[in-house]
Amino acid sequence: MHNAQASSKRTFMNVYERLSTGILRPPNLSTRTPFLSESGGRGLMYPRCAMDLPQTKASMAKVAYCRQLLWKKHQSDLAEKMERRRRQDLQSARKTGSVPALSAINFADPDAVSRSATAFKNRKKVLKKNGVAGIVKERSTPANFECIEELPSKNDEDCENIPAGLEGSIVIHSSSDYFTHSRSEPPLSELVLPDDIDIDDAWRAMTEEEESLVQEEESLKKEIEEEESISIDEELKRQVAAEAAALEQLETEHKCEETAEAESCNNKKTPMTWQDVVNNWKREMEEYASISWGEIVEREITRYRKPGEFVERHEKLSSPSRKSFVSRNTENATERHKERQRRAEELRQMLQKQKAERLKELSNKVEEVRRKRAELSERKLEHLQMRMAKAEENRQKNIEEKVKKARDDDVKVMEVQFINTIGADNMRHDVMVRSQEWEQRVQTIANERARKNEEKAAKEAAAEERRKIAANQRRQKMREKFEKHELFEAQRNEQERERSEAVRERNK
16 A cells, blocks of 8 residues: 555656656546646646746746756767767767867857858968967866767877777967967857947957957967068169169259350250240230330341350350360269169168067067957956856856755645636636526617517508508599699690680681
């Protein structure tokens, strides 16, 4: 007897255990009080899903408790499934030579997606060129299957030999990636960030600082590329050409000063158009109209050259002093050429030194920016871990509170069932009373309708009789009117006949 009672107690499951196991026990309607509707108590004690429960705080606590039971039940199966899937991905990646896709990417954040895509492309290039070196380390804390991260490894056999409870952290070193990421701590661009992370002022400030550092690093890289693309020979040629142009300009100015008079005589006038000639002629005619003839003659005479002017210029240009100046210029040409070569060599050395100093300064700036980015990444990771730890603590606290409420809610469920039973009885009584009232009302309405039909038939018969009498009266009036009209026509014909006879007698 005692064993039977114990077995009955063991087979009994409350609503939370039934929801967690997925077993829907068929209700025994013979031992239950009949309800008005089948879903009155079935939705509470035998729900098909969580949405059949009332949407209250207590029901949400039930759902949380059921989810916790389901998770504890299927945790090992999920871990084995994820491990099997990871091995298959690594084997397929080793066959195809590509890197398996990383999980835990927040596709709702376009910046995170773009950063993940860029990191994936960089890792793929590095794998093709240099390869990836993995360092496996033991981890003291047990594996946490609530957040499973997958990262590619170079040797799949080493990863398969690692126990499930102790998985090492893998640090990836590459020439293009400045930062190192571990298996237990993936990079920030591949983490699933909380939805309310944008509200955090500290996180937003660090993100803005990181974006500014990225922009600064990109600008420094562009400056380095531009500096490396600049050729020293081109800069040297440009400066030498500038100095040569300056010297030539000085010599040209000197020659122009010496030969200004000779060139002024041989200069040709600029070609003039016909319109310019006409305009000049009109201007001269206007001037001649305002002055006297004597002034015109004097002005024309002053335009002629003086006698012996060309001879003096010829002697000046063919003097021995001018010839000696030309010879001195040819002697100094070699000295000027040597001076230019020496100056060019000095410029080359100075430009090389300046370029090396600028490249060194830019490289130092890039290293400083990368160091700041590494420190900022560590700060962000620490901040995110602190937030996640706090969130996990709050989550566990909320789950414990909800589980406690769910366990205390069994009594409330029974109370609700009792209240529903009483409500169903009251509803059944109300329905019976309403049914009797409805039948009485239907009988009253039927009697009233029969009485109204009889009255309507009597009224219709009286109306039909009145219509017949009115029709007879109408026909009688029409007959009398027709007789009067005939009598009136007969009298008028008689009068016409008498009038015509009287006229005939008068004419005789």
